[in-house]
């Protein structure tokens with residue numbers, strides 16, 4: 001039975017002003033060697049408790065940097081947590097950045113195959129889906145050309161068509177609802193609705209209110225890496241709008257950033 005259980009989960013990301021910390025930076029920081037560059041720490045998630053059961057449709061809202069994508073990545077097992085407990089049971093499928101991971105010099109058809117296998121499709125299963133994926137993308141002859149020749153929107157169409165050709169148990173969606181141009185976006189929304197109706201658990205992060213209102217049974221409002229409020233979608237959204245959109249919020253919406261020491265020169 002599908003289930004997501006997070007107990008007091010926190011995630012701190014340490015980096016320098018130049019980017020991610022390397023092993024050498026970490027060791028110098030850990031053993032207190034002095035001098036050099038400041039280490040910054042982002043409290044991306046703080047003390048998050050969550051219990052998601054079969055049938056739940058959860059919407060994540062919050063300002064930019066509030067921790068929605070990070071929470072989805074923790075659920076997917078992409079980001080390791082710093083403390084707390086994470087238990088996820090069930091086959092997880094993610095609809096995150098569908099533009100990432102193309103083989104640029106392979107054709108559209110070849111990319112359908114590569115990604116299909118990465119998504120866990122069998123040879124047989126993929127054979128029966130290839131044409132449907134191609135039809136959904138509406139890329140026609142372009143599928144015979146290398147992906148490097150596609151526009152950004154065309155890559156989006158292909159990535160989305162492949163990623164949504166699966167039947168997930170736990171579906172995690174990050175803003176993929178706005179894939180492609182106006183015509184494709186409507187199709188994409190329908191496709192996600194279909195997937196949501198068959199998946200056991202769905203968690204979706206989006207700023208699209210009508211989508212959340214139609215499809216979610218529960219909303220979670222993230223603020224500075226914490227759950228600020230949760231519950232009935234209309235109630236949570238109303239509170240969110242009155243506090244955030246009317247400028248009544250006393251707190252920052254994004255994750256907190258602080259200095260965490262120095263790295264040796």
Ligand SMILES: Nc1ncnc2c1ncn2[C@@H]1O[C@H](COP(=O)(O)OP(=O)(O)OP(=O)(O)O)[C@@H](O)[C@H]1O
Nearest residue numbers: 013042044062063064065066067068069070071255
């Ligand atoms: N790989 C990473 N490296 C450094 N910082 C990160 C990383 N992933 C997340 N963060 C930080 O964690 C915080 C939360 O980011 P996250 O992407 O979860 O926000 P979000 O709520 O999804 O925002 P948005 O609505 O803009 O997509 C941000 O401060 C971000 O800078």
